[in-house]
Amino acid sequence: MESFSFSNESINYSILRERAFNLRWASLPKGVIPLTAADPDFPCAPAISEAITRFAKDRYFSYVPAEGYAFFREAISDFHASKRGLHIQPDKILPVDSAAFGIQVACKATLKPGDEAIVFDPVDFLFKYCIEQSGATARALQIPLDPSSPIDIPLLESLIGPRTKMLCLCNPVNPTGKVFTPSELQTIAEVAIQHNLIVLSDEIWSDIVFTPHRYTSIASLGPEISDHTITVSGYSKSYSLAGLRVGFVMSSNPTLFNKLVQASLHGSTVHGCNAVGQVAATAALRECEDWLEGFVSHLQSMRDLSLQEIKTIPGFECHEPQGCYLLFCNIEKTGKDSATLQQFLLENAKVAVVPGLPRWFGEQAAGHIRICFSTSEFLLREAFSRIRQAMTNL
Amino acid sequence: MESFSFSNESINYSILRERAFNLRWASLPKGVIPLTAADPDFPCAPAISEAITRFAKDRYFSYVPAEGYAFFREAISDFHASKRGLHIQPDKILPVDSAAFGIQVACKATLKPGDEAIVFDPVDFLFKYCIEQSGATARALQIPLDPSSPIDIPLLESLIGPRTKMLCLCNPVNPTGKVFTPSELQTIAEVAIQHNLIVLSDEIWSDIVFTPHRYTSIASLGPEISDHTITVSGYSKSYSLAGLRVGFVMSSNPTLFNKLVQASLHGSTVHGCNAVGQVAATAALRECEDWLEGFVSHLQSMRDLSLQEIKTIPGFECHEPQGCYLLFCNIEKTGKDSATLQQFLLENAKVAVVPGLPRWFGEQAAGHIRICFSTSEFLLREAFSRIRQAMTNL
Numbered sequence: 157m158e159s160f161s162f163s164n165e166s167i168n169y170s171i172l173r174e175r176a177f178n179l180r181w182a183s184l185p186k187g188v189i190p191l192t193a194a195d196p197d198f199p200c201a202p203a204i205s206e207a208i209t210r211f212a213k214d215r216y217f218s219y220v221p222a223e224g225y226a227f228f229r230e231a232i233s234d235f236h237a238s239k240r241g242l243h244i245q246p247d248k249i250l251p252v253d254s255a256a257f258g259i260q261v262a263c264k265a266t267l268k269p270g271d272e273a274i275v276f277d278p279v280d281f282l283f284k285y286c287i288e289q290s291g292a293t294a295r296a297l298q299i300p301l302d303p304s305s306p307i308d309i310p311l312l313e314s315l316i317g318p319r320t321k322m323l324c325l326c327n328p329v330n331p332t333g334k335v336f337t338p339s340e341l342q343t344i345a346e347v348a349i350q351h352n353l354i355v356l357s358d359e360i361w362s363d364i365v366f367t368p369h370r371y372t373s374i375a376s377l378g379p380e381i382s383d384h385t386i387t388v389s390g391y392s393k394s395y396s397l398a399g400l401r402v403g404f405v406m407s408s409n410p411t412l413f414n415k416l417v418q419a420s421l422h423g424s425t426v427h428g429c430n431a432v433g434q435v436a437a438t439a440a441l442r443e444c445e446d447w448l449e450g451f452v453s454h455l456q457s458m459r460d461l462s463l464q465e466i467k468t469i470p471g472f473e474c475h476e477p478q479g480c481y482l483l484f485c486n487i488e489k490t491g492k493d494s495a496t497l498q499q500f501l502l503e504n505a506k507v508a509v510v511p512g513l514p515r516w517f518g519e520q521a522a523g524h525i526r527i528c529f530s531t532s533e534f535l536l537r538e539a540f541s542r543i544r545q546a547m548t549n550l
Numbered sequence: 551m552e553s554f555s556f557s558n559e560s561i562n563y564s565i566l567r568e569r570a571f572n573l574r575w576a577s578l579p580k581g582v583i584p585l586t587a588a589d590p591d592f593p594c595a596p597a598i599s600e601a602i603t604r605f606a607k608d609r610y611f612s613y614v615p616a617e618g619y620a621f622f623r624e625a626i627s628d629f630h631a632s633k634r635g636l637h638i639q640p641d642k643i644l645p646v647d648s649a650a651f652g653i654q655v656a657c658k659a660t661l662k663p664g665d666e667a668i669v670f671d672p673v674d675f676l677f678k679y680c681i682e683q684s685g686a687t688a689r690a691l692q693i694p695l696d697p698s699s700p701i702d703i704p705l706l707e708s709l710i711g712p713r714t715k716m717l718c719l720c721n722p723v724n725p726t727g728k729v730f731t732p733s734e735l736q737t738i739a740e741v742a743i744q745h746n747l748i749v750l751s752d753e754i755w756s757d758i759v760f761t762p763h764r765y766t767s768i769a770s771l772g773p774e775i776s777d778h779t780i781t782v783s784g785y786s787k788s789y790s791l792a793g794l795r796v797g798f799v800m801s802s803n804p805t806l807f808n809k810l811v812q813a814s815l816h817g818s819t820v821h822g823c824n825a826v827g828q829v830a831a832t833a834a835l836r837e838c839e840d841w842l843e844g845f846v847s848h849l850q851s852m853r854d855l856s857l858q859e860i861k862t863i864p865g866f867e868c869h870e871p872q873g874c875y876l877l878f879c880n881i882e883k884t885g886k887d888s889a890t891l892q893q894f895l896l897e898n899a900k901v902a903v904v905p906g907l908p909r910w911f912g913e914q915a916a917g918h919i920r921i922c923f924s925t926s927e928f929l930l931r932e933a934f935s936r937i938r939q940a941m942t943n944l
Contacts, residue, residue, distance in 0.1 A: 171610045176611035178819070199609030208606040215564045215593030217793040219572035219786075253647060253795075256819045287816055341634070399611040399825035401647075423923070424571070424679055425650045431793035432602070432826045436611070454629075 160201070160447050160455035164534035167197050175399070179302065188527075189539045190508045193328070194482065196427040197531040200396040200436075201447035207439035208432055208440030220431050222422040224251030224404075227523060228434040231441040232404055238316045242387075244406050248413045250420060250435075255390030255403035260286040262356050262386045262405055265419035267292035268414070273322035273356075274315050278331055278484070283324040283358070284518075295320070298413065298520055301484065302475045303334035309343055323347075325374060328361040331484040331517055332333075333477020333543045335369040338377070343375040345374055345381035354412070355385045360403070363394035363448060365479040366456045375408065381425075383409040386416065391433075393481075394448055395440040402433030448482045455481050458529045458536055465540035470547050481530040484512070488523040498527060505546035507539045554595070554841050561591050566630045569819035573902065583801035583921075583933045584902045588724065588876065590733070591761045591925040594790040594830075597686060597864075602826055606941035611735040614825050616816040618645030618798075625835040626728040626798055634756075636770040636781075638800050642807045644814060645823040645831075649754045649784030649797035654680040656780045656799055657752050659813035660716060660806070661686035667716035667750075668709050672725055677718040677752070681884035683760070689714070692914055695729035695878065696869045703737055705886030710741075716739075716748045722755040725878040725911055725920045727871020729763040732771070739768055739775035740761035741793055748806070753796070757842060760875040769802065776924035780810065785827075787875075788842055789834040796827030830890040849875050852923045859934035864941050878906070882917040884941065891919060901933045 158518030171183040177293045179192035201509045214442040225228075229246035236242040246382045252258045259282050267273060271290030277296040284294040299307055312323075325344065328335045336344075347356050357374050365371045375385040405420075421427045440448075459476075463482055472491030475482050487497050494511035501507050511518070512524030529536055566575040572588035596706045616622075623640035645943040646652045653676050661667060663685030669677040671690040678688040689709045693701055694852075719738065720727045730738075742749050751768050759765045769779040784797030799814075801807045811814030815821045834842075853870075858875055865884030868877050880890050888905035895901050904910070922929055 168608065168610065171608050172612065175608075175610050175614075175825075177615040180612065181610075182615070192611060195612050200611060202609065205606045205609045208691050209603045212599040212602040213605070214562065214569075215596065215599045216562065217594060217791050218566065218570035218576075218589050219587060219792045220569075221576070241587050253821070253824075254819065257821060260820050282818065282820070286820070289820075359639065388816050393642040397611050398613040400825040401822055421654075424676065426676070426680070427646065427647070427651060428795055430647075430795040430824050430827060433824060469650075487565075532908075545826035 157301050160450040162198055162451060162532065164532035166199065169197060179510070181519065184508055185203045188502065188506045188508050189535060189542070192508045192510050192528060193537055194302060194393055194528050194530070195398050197288060197535065198395045198451070201440065201444040203447070204395065204397070204436050204439045207435050208304070211435045213535040215430055215465050217463055220428060220434065222428065223266060224249070224362070224429055227253045228438045231438045232406070236373070240241045240371070240373040240376050242430065242442055244375045244408050245333065248410070249406040250407055250416055250422070251402065251404050251434055252420060253403070253427060253429050254401045255358065255392070257427070258388035258390070258405040259283060259356065259358060261416055262388060263287050263290045263292070265415035266354050268317060271321045272317065272319045274312065274320065275324045275325055276326060276329060278512070278521040279326045279518060280330045281516045285451060287296070292321070297439060297519055299329070299332070301332055301432045301520065303332050303478045306340055307344070309347065312365070313347060316351050316353070320353060322356055324356045326358045327374070328365065328479030330361060331374070331482050331521070332475070333476040333480045333482060333484065335365050335371060338372045341372055341374045342377055347385050349380055353384065355381070357385055357387045358392055359387055359389040360507055361480045362389065362517060364452060366459060366477070367477040371479070387441055389438055395437070395444065397436055397440070400430070400433040400436050402429055402437045405543070433511045455530060457532065458531070459534060461536060462527065462529045462540070465536070469540070469544045470550070471496055472547070480512060483527040483529060485525050486523055487525055491548070493527050501543060505542040507542050532546060556845060556926065558590055558926035560671065561926055562593060564590060578894065578902055581935070582900045582902050583929060585685070585933055586902045586904050586922060588787055588922050589792050589923070590790045591929070592790065592845070595834065595838040596828050597841070597917070598789065598791070598833045601829050605826065605829045611825055613823060613826065617821055617823065619828045621676045622832045624801070625832045629835045630767070633767070634770050635768040636767045638802050641827065642802055642804070643798055643800040644810055644816070645798050645828055646814060647797070647821060647823050648795045649752065649782050649786070650676055650872040651821070652782035652799040653677060653750065653752060654683060655679050655810055655813045657684045657686070659809035660748050663712060665715045666711065666713045667718055667725050668680060668706065668714065669718045670720060670723060671721045672906070672915040673776065673912060674724045677720070690912055692727070692885055693723070695726055695914065697723070697726050697872045700734055701738070702742065707741060707865040708812070709772055710747070710935065714745065714747060716751045718752070719819060720752045721768070722759060722873030724874055725876050725915070726869070727821070727874045727876055727878065729759050729765060729872040732766045735766055735768045736771055739771050742778050743774055747778065749775070751781045752789055753781055755782065755874045757851060758846060760853060760871070760874055763872040765873070779808060784830045785834055786847045789831070791827070791830055791834070794824070794827040794830050796823055796831045796860070799852060802920045836937070849924060855927060855930060856921065856923045856934070859930070859938070863934070863938045864944070866941070875922060877920050877921040877923060879921060880917060881919055888919050890898040895937060895940060901936050
């Protein structure tokens with residue numbers, strides 16, 4: 157097994173300052189450490205760049221098939237069969253331009269004005285955003301902020317009415333880091349089947365799970381729940397490929413899958429998944445298992461380090477995440493709201509974090525900040541040291 | 551000046567059979583020559599692959615800025631200033647995921663249900679499709695099939711009513727190959743300004759113009775028409791980059807431009823323009839002028855060759871295109887409709903062409919087939935020889 161380094165020396169800060177946008181290095185004043193967008197500081201696996209270079213060498217970038225390259229769909233199918241116990245044929249998998257667009261496609265395919273869909277609170281804003289783009293309404297299900305606490309199933313059921321068409325499951329949960337157990341998912345699956353809901357399972361964080369927790373895809377629990385599920389994922393979190401814009405949607409249910417294909421507008425070429433993204437993601441799935449193992453192992457150390465550091469910062473409290481490389485810190489005891497604290501840390505600690513604004517994560521996010529720990533030990537220690545000093549001098 | 555070859559030997563047929571989809575090599579039975587989708591058989595300019603390889607070597611594919619890379623926007627701005635006499639600041643240019651998506655963004659940004667937009671007949675289906683996606687209605691303006699005949703301006707004006715919001719200009723026209731003269735564009739601009747219409751100028755074919763014709767961007771005619779215009783283009787036709795999905799929309803009008811940005815959904819990351827596409831298109835604009843000159847010169851020869859060949863095929867008639875690498879052949883004298891003839895040629899000549907179906911090109915397209923001549927002299931001679939033989943034996 158090749159070994160990969162996730163040391164500080166492996167990070168190319170000058171390239172990050174040129175290329176890492178979306179609240180990160182290239183969007184911030186020099187000297188600020190971004191613990192913001194969920195995008196790693198490390199370069200991607202060498203095999204991914206090598207695959208792109210091989211593909212580019214031929215100098216052909218012709219139209220890709222509307223349904224995606226066969227080799228990529230097969231790689232996705234094989235990955236889910238071997239790693240998730242989830243058997244979906246390649247012809248029920250549609251490569252799309254990012255998981256974010258995949259969520260929009262799923263909502264557009266299945267929701268119409270007047271429909272309702274249930275989303276967690278807190279969770280990333282994209283579910284609600286895409287539900288509303290389809291003219292439907294998002295109903296918020298408050299979930300425990302402690303990842304080890306279960307979802308309140310009676311509360312979930314109380315939100316289901318005649319117009320409820322979909323349950324949006326983010327597993328692991330961004331931002332709390334909860335990883336659902338098979339029995340929790342089984343209960344959710346039973347509710348979905350009983351009420352004939354579609355489960356939209358956002359699995360973009362599913363590679364980032366810390367021992368002893370293990371990942372379960374809800375669609376793998378049986379054929380009936382599989383036929384109620386649309387699974388969506390992408391390659392930004394695990395493989396640092398956000399800028400290549402590549403993800404997929406899939407469903408074993410032919411009716412649902414055909415609706416996804418229609419909603420994608422791939423047939424008209426208005427939308428599509430670019431060739432290089434598909435080549436890169438295929439290399440990720442086929443050649444980068446060792447790299448990913450090393451990355452997740454590093455992240456588990458960084459999670460433990462970050463939790464230790466948080467304990468020493470006045471007013472900060474945090475549950476232990478089971479997955480995702482995010483800490484969702486309660487900062488109510490600092491006496492500041494999340495936007496004020498974010499600005500304070502930016503100015504006084506030169507560290508950027510994401511404020512728990514209700515419009516980004518839901519009502520329960522108020523009083524929290526989100527910290528991304530997908531970087532080197534050196535940088536994390538420096539960032540927490542700066543935060544601690546700023547908060548101690550407050 | 552480096553010289554580039556557009557000989558038959560420069561074409562890699564085995565790669566095309568793997569990678570060229572959308573009615574082309576990889577979508578057709580072996581042995582069939584595709585003169586179908588507007589996608590060249592030649593590999594792209596070496597500088598484009600080299601730029602991708604350099605970018606990939608760093609192994610960073612982080613989030614791109616929602617507004618696009620500054621270097622790409624500057625390259626687009628510089629290109630239009632120097633080659634089109636059109637001065638648009640980089641901050642009024644939005645890189646998008648293909649020209650097709652750019653047309654959708656423009657329609658979504660400016661049209662609402664009940665609105666009307668004028669589209670040529672014949673023209674590629676994407677205008678009508680995107681107008682209808684926005685809930686608006688497309689009104690067809692019949693244009694002469696002979697590229698040298700002018701647009702009927704009184705007919706255009708007769709289609710303008712209180713609900714008319716947009717005039718969709720495809721210049722050069724796919725499929726007729728018409729290149730608008732400055733005075734024709736001036737007249738159209740005056741009509742647009744007088745009736746306060748937005749001109750959506752699709753310039754994806756604007757590099758492919760044959761001497762003595764010269765290209766004029768309608769927005770370059772003056773500040774007033776510029777502020778009524780949304781210009782959209784991409785890099786599939788000139789640089790063979792369809793699979794990289796990269797294009798742009800732009801407008802000097804800040805209100806229009808802001809509507810484009812909103813409609814793009816780039817701010818939410820649901821849509822965006824991938825990093826490698828932007829790198830490749832920048833290399834095309836900055837480093838591939840000589841390559842493009844060689845390509846267009848080759849295409850002009852192929853146009854002349856194709857017109858000679860068409861004269862020898864019973865029942866085929868064709869005007870001389872001024873731009874685009876397409877022949878739009880009237881085939882009414884064959885006694886077959888376009889779909890029947892397309893199938894006949896596929897089976898008997900092993901040549902694939904695009905039938906002039908009204909749903910793809912408008913009502914006037916009936917009785918026509920579209921032939922793409924962006925290939926080698928060897929292959930074109932072979933294809934026309936097969937067509938001639940099949941038609942002669944009819």
